[in-house]
Structure formats: C-alpha cells, structure tokens
Amino acid sequence: MLDLIRRIGLASEQRFILGEHTLRFEAVLRESLDPLGPTGPGGAPGAPGAVDVIACGSGTAALTLTLTAMGVGPGDEVVVPAFGCAPLAASVVGVGATPVFADIDPYTMVADPHEVERRITHRTAVVMPAHVFSVMADMPRFVEIARRRGVRLLEDSAVAQGGVLAGTPAGLWGEAGVFSFVQVKTLGMPGEGGAVVTRDADLGRRVRMLRNHGQDGTRRFVHHVIGHNSRFDEIQAAFQVHRMAGLAERLQRRAAIAEYYTQRFAPLVERGVVPPPPGRDGRCFYVYTLLAAARDKLRAHLLARGVHTHVYYPRPLPRQAAFARFTRPGDHWPNAERASARILSLPAYPHLSDAQVEHIADAVCAFQGFDAADGRAPEETSP
Known part of the structure; x- marks a missing residue:
C-alpha cells in the first residue's frame, strides 16, 4: 500500500x-x-x-x-x-x-x-x-x-x-x-x-x-x-x-473452515444449535452464522473463552424505526424475527490457524455438553 x-x-x-x-x-x-x-x-x-x-x-x-x-x-x-x-x-x-x-x-x-x-x-x-x-x-x-x-x-x-x-x-x-x-x-x-x-x-x-x-x-x-x-x-x-490474485486461495480457506465447523456442529441440531447448510454450491462464506436457541448465553460462553462473535441483524428491517413507516398494520415476518433472535456469527476469516479453528469449534460444542469432537481441523493453507 x-x-x-x-x-x-x-x-x-x-x-x-x-x-x-x-x-x-x-x-x-x-x-x-x-x-x-x-x-x-x-x-x-x-x-x-x-x-x-x-x-x-x-x-x-x-x-x-x-x-x-x-x-x-x-x-x-x-x-x-x-x-x-x-x-x-x-x-x-x-x-x-x-x-x-x-x-x-x-x-x-x-x-x-x-x-x-x-x-x-x-x-x-x-x-x-x-x-x-x-x-x-x-x-x-x-x-x-x-x-x-x-x-x-x-x-x-x-x-x-x-x-x-x-x-x-x-x-x-x-x-x-x-x-x-x-x-x-x-x-x-x-x-x-x-x-x-x-x-x-x-x-x-x-x-x-x-x-x-x-x-x-x-x-x-x-x-x-x-x-x-x-x-x-x-x-x-x-x-x-x-x-x-489471492482471493481464490482465501475463499478456499474460508470454505474449508466453514465445512469443518458444519461437520463439528451437525450433532448439535437437536440441542438447539443449527449450522448453515453443508456443501459449496451456492455458498459464499462471507461469515459463518449459526442459529442458536440460547444465543446470548452461547455468546457469553464463547467470549469467556476468548472467542469474539457478532450479531449482524438484531432486528428485522421492518422493525427498525427507520423503516417502520413502510409497513402495514398487522403485517409480520415470523421467520425474520426468529432469525434476529437466534443468529450468531463465528470467526471464519482466512488467517485463522487450525488451532484457533479447533478452539472455536470445541468451545461451541462444550456449551452444548459435547466433548471435543472427533476429526481434524481443515487443512491449513496460506491466506
């Protein structure tokens, strides 16, 4: 630069x-x-x-x-x-x-x-x-x-x-x-x-x-x-x-991290933590976002273990003061409102090390009472 x-x-x-x-x-x-x-x-x-x-x-x-x-x-x-x-x-x-x-x-x-x-x-x-x-x-x-x-x-x-x-x-x-x-x-x-x-x-x-x-x-x-x-x-x-020139490689690393998370979190669905759909077709891996029934408790649990998370959209657009005037009385968006109450985004940027990725996954699993899961972290590539 x-x-x-x-x-x-x-x-x-x-x-x-x-x-x-x-x-x-x-x-x-x-x-x-x-x-x-x-x-x-x-x-x-x-x-x-x-x-x-x-x-x-x-x-x-x-x-x-x-x-x-x-x-x-x-x-x-x-x-x-x-x-x-x-x-x-x-x-x-x-x-x-x-x-x-x-x-x-x-x-x-x-x-x-x-x-x-x-x-x-x-x-x-x-x-x-x-x-x-x-x-x-x-x-x-x-x-x-x-x-x-x-x-x-x-x-x-x-x-x-x-x-x-x-x-x-x-x-x-x-x-x-x-x-x-x-x-x-x-x-x-x-x-x-x-x-x-x-x-x-x-x-x-x-x-x-x-x-x-x-x-x-x-x-x-x-x-x-x-x-x-x-x-x-x-x-x-x-x-x-x-x-x-390095975008494709960075995207590949993001995808590998996301696939590892999804594999680790698949057993948690019945316990209220839902990972995004698996696969790579139609995926962009901008961020990795879970749906968690106990979102705020999970977020506090992760922060205590050094894992910072993000809630991107805590309120649907029509429930924002800026856009409320464009709604009609009685209108509702139940899925959007449910998502806003449950979303939690985990770190998935390409510079994460394998050890960091494993630590994040372990911390999520531990919150749900799972021990450190089987399997290896995604094969690390240079960002």
Missing part, C-alpha cells in the same frame, strides 16, 4: 480517481465473472459473463445507482427481504420508491421466493433478493418469478463475491448485481468501495454516467443526467488489483 501511494502520488498524470487503475480493477473483476459452467444465468446455455463492471463509492451506492439507472422512483415498489442490511431498504427509499418487505426462509435466512412473489403488485418495479452470510439466495427461482411476473431483478450480491450457484457467479443472475469492498467483505479493502456488474451494456452505460455527476466520459463538465459523486479511488483500485 505504501509503495502504491508513492507511485500514484508521484505519477505525472496526478490522477487520483477514475484513472487507469480503476479501469484495470474493473477489467480484472469482469474477467473473474466468466461463467464457470456450461450454462449461464437461469440455466441458459451460452449466457455471457459481465458485459460491464462499474466501480463506485460503496455497495450501498451500487444499489442506488442501479435502481436509478433502472428508472425506479416515486410510485414504484421494490420487494426486499425483511432480514438483512439497512441498504436493502435505504437504497429504495433514497430513490423515492417504497420498500416492501418479504419474509425469509427459516433455515437459510435468505428471501423466500414464495413470500417475495406474494408481495408483488401492479406497482412492483423490481425484486431485490440478497445473499446472506454464507448462503446465496435461490436465484433460479427468482429469475423465473421476475420473467413470469414482468418485474426487474436486481441481485444484492454485496457479500457474495466469489460465490457460484449452478455454474453462474454471484452477481450475474439478475439484470445487475452489486459487490461491496468494505473491509469485512471477501475482497475487503482499507476504505469504502463497491461495484455494479451487469450483462446489459446500456444499463452499465447509465450507471457509469450516474456515478460521475451524469458525465459520459467524453467531455468534462457536460452533464447528460443528474448524477452522483460515487467515484473510485485510484490507490484503492491498485491495491484491489494486487489483492485479487
């Missing part, structure tokens, strides 16, 4: 935003999104990878820019999960539309396709499923629903970079997808950043204008639309290109 700051700061062009390093980072991201199997999104043979990747100021900005480029505004509704990060709803409100909250699957904690479809009305412009924790949403179902109901599909893949479902990378299932590069994400960086990925060249062109005050890049200070200031930093872009 220090070397990059020196080189970019002393370069003759003195360009610190939207320069050659940002273009290179966008190209590297685009190359990483080539379909990995014989079928593309929705199982369509020969479907292309990303036509355009637009780096921007944050994952939240990526959602806002895309909704704006889609023409979403006042009078429109966007169906979002009731459980997840605030930008899911805030981005919708930010463009003047109304978020409509759909309940989640009680086990995977991603949006339930049936509940999403139930919320579609004649005012629905977009459905916006989100991948959560280590599980990708059921995107084949959402592709089918969007086509059949005539609504647009925006994939909130902010936490899922590197995830692949049925041969299609996260971000390529809808008309557009988004990534976030805030430090805790799988390609996190020391700052804020995000990207829009799309197979629609025209949508990409509009997003690219919107991120830079409505300019199209051909002439400065000529504004075609009212846009935003959501430009990407050159130093961060160069740093991300550098880090991209």
Whole structure:
C-alpha cells in the first residue's frame, strides 16, 4: 500500500480517481465473472459473463445507482427481504420508491421466493433478493418469478463475491448485481468501495454516467443526467488489483473452515444449535452464522473463552424505526424475527490457524455438553 501511494502520488498524470487503475480493477473483476459452467444465468446455455463492471463509492451506492439507472422512483415498489442490511431498504427509499418487505426462509435466512412473489403488485418495479452470510439466495427461482411476473431483478450480491450457484457467479443472475469492498467483505479493502456488474451494456452505460455527476466520459463538465459523486479511488483500485490474485486461495480457506465447523456442529441440531447448510454450491462464506436457541448465553460462553462473535441483524428491517413507516398494520415476518433472535456469527476469516479453528469449534460444542469432537481441523493453507 505504501509503495502504491508513492507511485500514484508521484505519477505525472496526478490522477487520483477514475484513472487507469480503476479501469484495470474493473477489467480484472469482469474477467473473474466468466461463467464457470456450461450454462449461464437461469440455466441458459451460452449466457455471457459481465458485459460491464462499474466501480463506485460503496455497495450501498451500487444499489442506488442501479435502481436509478433502472428508472425506479416515486410510485414504484421494490420487494426486499425483511432480514438483512439497512441498504436493502435505504437504497429504495433514497430513490423515492417504497420498500416492501418479504419474509425469509427459516433455515437459510435468505428471501423466500414464495413470500417475495406474494408481495408483488401492479406497482412492483423490481425484486431485490440478497445473499446472506454464507448462503446465496435461490436465484433460479427468482429469475423465473421476475420473467413470469414482468418485474426487474436486481441481485444484492454485496457479500457474495466469489460465490457460484449452478455454474453462474454471484452477481450475474439478475439484470445487475452489486459487490461491496468494505473491509469485512471477501475482497475487503482499507476504505469504502463497491461495484455494479451487469450483462446489459446500456444499463452499465447509465450507471457509469450516474456515478460521475451524469458525465459520459467524453467531455468534462457536460452533464447528460443528474448524477452522483460515487467515484473510485485510484490507490484503492491498485491495491484491489494486487489483492485479487489471492482471493481464490482465501475463499478456499474460508470454505474449508466453514465445512469443518458444519461437520463439528451437525450433532448439535437437536440441542438447539443449527449450522448453515453443508456443501459449496451456492455458498459464499462471507461469515459463518449459526442459529442458536440460547444465543446470548452461547455468546457469553464463547467470549469467556476468548472467542469474539457478532450479531449482524438484531432486528428485522421492518422493525427498525427507520423503516417502520413502510409497513402495514398487522403485517409480520415470523421467520425474520426468529432469525434476529437466534443468529450468531463465528470467526471464519482466512488467517485463522487450525488451532484457533479447533478452539472455536470445541468451545461451541462444550456449551452444548459435547466433548471435543472427533476429526481434524481443515487443512491449513496460506491466506
């Protein structure tokens, strides 16, 4: 990082935003999104990878820019999960539309396709499923629903970079997808950043204008639309290109840790601790999140043993004061509310040693009265 700051700061062009390093980072991201199997999104043979990747100021900005480029505004509704990060709803409100909250699957904690479809009305412009924790949403179902109901599909893949479902990378299932590069994400960086990925060249062109005050890049200070200031930093872009080379290996380590945890915790289901679904298809391993009936007691037990945990979403979005006005009397989201009371995320970052991973698993098992389990820790690889 220090070397990059020196080189970019002393370069003759003195360009610190939207320069050659940002273009290179966008190209590297685009190359990483080539379909990995014989079928593309929705199982369509020969479907292309990303036509355009637009780096921007944050994952939240990526959602806002895309909704704006889609023409979403006042009078429109966007169906979002009731459980997840605030930008899911805030981005919708930010463009003047109304978020409509759909309940989640009680086990995977991603949006339930049936509940999403139930919320579609004649005012629905977009459905916006989100991948959560280590599980990708059921995107084949959402592709089918969007086509059949005539609504647009925006994939909130902010936490899922590197995830692949049925041969299609996260971000390529809808008309557009988004990534976030805030430090805790799988390609996190020391700052804020995000990207829009799309197979629609025209949508990409509009997003690219919107991120830079409505300019199209051909002439400065000529504004075609009212846009935003959501430009990407050159130093961060160069740093991300550098880090991209190790992403696959870091994801592999995360997956190995998650598989070890799941194997260790499988016997705990009947005792009130439920691990996420096993396997790697449709998994992103951003964080490893349990459902625990005695969540707060388990959290205290782990902290006493030096294991820090996190409760990402202690309250469903429609139960947050910021979004309560968008709900209807008597509406409820039982699965989202149950998840908020039970979720607990364990450390799963790739720099954990085998000994640390075993210690974390042992501590969880000990809380449920299990002795240290059989089996070995995941084979350690260099982060």
